[in-house]
Amino acid sequence: MKYPRLTKTATFAFLMALTFVATTSGAAQEKAIHTFKGNPGMSPHAGLVADAAGNLYGTTRYGGCEDGCGLVFELERGSGGSWTYHVLHVFKGGKDGSEANGGIIFDASGNLYGTTVSGGGKNSLCYHGCGTVFELSPSSGGWTESVIYRFQAGTDGDAPESALVFDQSGNLYGTALFGGSSDNCDDFGCGVVFELSPKSGGGWTESVLHAFSGADGAYPWAGLIFDATGNLFGTTENGGASGGGVVFELSPAGGKWNQKVLYNFTGGGDGGSPTAKLTFDATGNLYGTTEEGGDSSQCSDGCGTVFKLKLGSGGNWTESVLHTFSGGSGDGANPMADVVFDTEGNLYGVASSGGSANCNGGGCGVVFELSPKSGSWTETILYVFAGASDGRLPAGDLIWDAAGNLYGTTIYGGTLHQLGVVFRFTP
Helix, strand or coil: CCCCCCCCCCCCCCCCCCCEEECCCCCCCEEEEEECCCCCCECCCCCCEECCCCCEEEEECECCCCCCCCEEEEEEECHHHCEEEEEEEECCCCCCCECCCCCCEECCCCCEEEEECECCCCCCCCCCCCCEEEEEEEECCEEEEEEEEECCCCCCCECCCCCCEECCCCCEEEEECECCCCCCCCCCCCCEEEEEEECCCCCEEEEEEEECCECCEECCCCCCEECCCCCEEEEECEECCCCECEEEEEEEECCEEEEEEEEECCCCCCCECCCCCCEECCCCCEEEEECECCCCCCCCCCCCEEEEEEECHHHCEEEEEEEECCCCCCCEECCCCCCEECCCCCEEEEECEECCCCCCCCCCCEEEEEEEECCEEEEEEEEECCCCCCCEEECCCCEECCCCCEEEEEEEECCCCCECEEEEECC
């Protein structure tokens, strides 16, 4: 069976399954701390990472080189709430990579690691390159980029869309949207989970931990997370028993990794097309979002959900929907980012559309909170993006700072040419 790749949509609106509380957005709650203006940088798709001093780091998919290859940037925190924008590296679109769509992470020495969707050099399967994994190292003259792996679009993978994750031994893990040994997915392969291990004499070795076949998932858009015992967890946008994507686990055993599908989304009321990484709570339950699925009374493919997977006896997982988005002016739609906890057990996230009649009637996106109460979850819309200087289409994961502020990005919006913003939100 072929599994055609699903594209990220911005359609919306259907009935909610849980209690909904709408609040009026306040301009003082959200502030664009940087507006992108093209060159250098435009359209940040991923979330941010912070260093110990509270400086923020991220990527843009476009801008930078003449053809718009993307870049890595820093926002340096100053006194009085000021921020200074620095470009750390501009991708050239050749062997060094292009289209930095995933986020970046730090190692213990302060080096940054990330992926590019394309670039890395032409081959017979990828005219613009199949993507890279890169390292940025600070030096006295700025930051130096080195490509530690170039994908070839064969069994090794193609088009890594997400951020990476380290294990305790310094190995890197990630996903590639295409590639692998299967030709079930439009002959591009259904995607892979890969590991990069540092060699004693320098350099890195790539190994594929799992190649998806379609039946066990297809197109792993999101990054991975570890549990306390070293197992990896992730999602695929498509594939599975019903074609609506899966939640999967990879467990190391005897020098190899065994994949297990924890849940098959149907694309109906339970959700479909998860494109964000998962989140653990303190007891080992998993939380995430689906971009589609839910009641499709107003959205052709559903406006998405927030879901929970609870681990039961015998290693079985049970899915429950915490919130079903309805879109329009009353709610968000099509969440493409993960959810994060606060210290009191509430969940926060962004939905890429919905929230208003702006942005060609589709809504410009929202910041939402889900609070547990008496066995159910109540949603509160904390902020509705207007699509102007405050941003439009928030798609990257949120992060907290020490003062309780949330930071994120929008792909569009901002002043001038509507090329995206970095924003701060105070709940």
